[in-house]
Amino acid sequence: MAVFEGFFRGNALKAKSVLPRRYRFVLICTPAEVQIWRGMPSIIDSLQAEFDEKLLKAENGVARHVELPDVKNKIKVAIGMRRSGKTFLLFQVIQKLLDQKIPRESILYINFEDDRLMPCDQKKLADMLDSFYTEYPQNHNRMTYLFLDEIQNVTDWPLVIRRFFDTKKVQIYLTGSSAKLLSKEIASSLRGRSLATEVFPYDFQEFLTAHNIKLTSGSFHGKHQQDVLLEQLRIYLRDGGFPEVTAMDTTDRIRILQDYINVVIFRDIIERYHITHHALINYLIKTILHNVACSFSVTKFFNDSKSQGMAVSKSTLYEYLSYIEDAYLVFGVPLYAKSLRKVHSNPKKYYAVDPGLVRAFTLNFDGDMGHLFENLVYLDLRRQGAEIYYYLTAERYEVDFVAKFLDGTKKLYQVVWDMKDEETMAREKRALAQAEKELGIKGEIITPANYLEKIKI
Secondary structure (H helix, E strand, C coil): CCCCCEECCCCCCEECCCHHHHHHCCECCCCHHHHHHCCCCCHHHHHHHHHHHHHHHHHHCCCCCCCCCCCCCCCEECCCCCCCCHHHHHHHHHHHHHHCCCCCHHHHECCHHHHHHHHHHHHHHHHHHHHHHHHHEEEEHHEEEEEEEEEHEEEEEHHHHHHHHHHHHHHEEEEEEHHHCCCHHHHHHCCCEEEECCCCCHHHHHHHHHHCCCCCCCCCHHHHHHHHHHHHHHHHHCCCCCCHHHHHHHHHHHHHHHHHHHHHHHHHHCCCCCCCCHHHHHHHHHHHCCCCCECHHHHHHHHHHHCCCCCCCCCHHHHHHHHHCCCEEEECCEEEEHHHHHHCCEEEEEECCHHHHHHHHCCCCCCCCCHHHHHHHHHHCCCCCCCEEEEEEECCCCEEEEECCCCCCEEEECCCCCCCCCCHHHHHEEEEEEEHHCCCCCCEEEHHHHHCCCCCC
């Protein structure tokens, strides 16, 4: 009897016997047949079984307001920071497919954060997808659904995805924690084949749902309901909207949120871009989170870090800022101006992906709810797909946001937390009125009261 030793290559296993050369032959078999001979489940079977368990656990999750577009001839891509809810969004789509009686065997979910799959390259990805079709041959003749989570961990992944999309009857869903998926990789490799959707942690309405806050029907009225919503808004600005931590106590929540940032720093910034100056990256991120909704001067930070013995060039700092933004940790907002020189000569304002991260990494935000509230308004505008800027009037009065929406309309927003401070309110109204006159764009002052009025009951 011949003893076979083999290795995978493409869709088949080539096995050579240990018989003399004149008796040797090549046996071609499928990956599924090899697993049967070995008496163990295939990796596809293992992944499918594990995913079924995860899907059951996710059934009681909060339905997200964001949805992936239901466009048949496009690859759907969800982009956002780690732990913001991208995977659960895929689970929602899969559950809808199952509710429509789509065969379970035609759906494949793979999470490329799974350390058992690392490292993963173009060939390994292709082998896994080919094995899926080999495991379930009927999928060659029907629509299949591929859900590939954190795809940026696969080297040269666009080449495989493009081939399967062009040659198979398939719907493909991808997620990633890199903004490059929205621009460089998608634009250059998928060439119009995809639609990208940004996914953020819970917005305030989703936060209310997660906390089982049930509001009475009708318009926004009644002191009791106003007080309930205002208290929940304060809690949201303190705790944030990352799904995993919404029900945790303060100690556990802060510890996990700090861990989120540490993972982003090491996995999505240091490892991805081969950065050796770890202390400087940490200090840069902490400085920005400590000063959300404020202008950030690269020159000032350059001098500050230099005085602490962390010498680095300004060009390197600009690169680091782009890496931090690419990881969806913070976002830079430029000045609104016709002159590019004026835009580049003024610093950006920075906002965090979630207010909970700010409170988890700083200690002095208890008395500065205004910046956190401004951060919330920024995120709401970003969720609406708006291009966002800030504006300085001719007299250097600042307006928080100039928002350009997808339909081309523009609007000014001035954010005020403390409505009882008459001096502050007068200053903000004056800046907004002057900006309206200079730009010819209508504006609105956002306060907690009118923000809460817009909450859907």
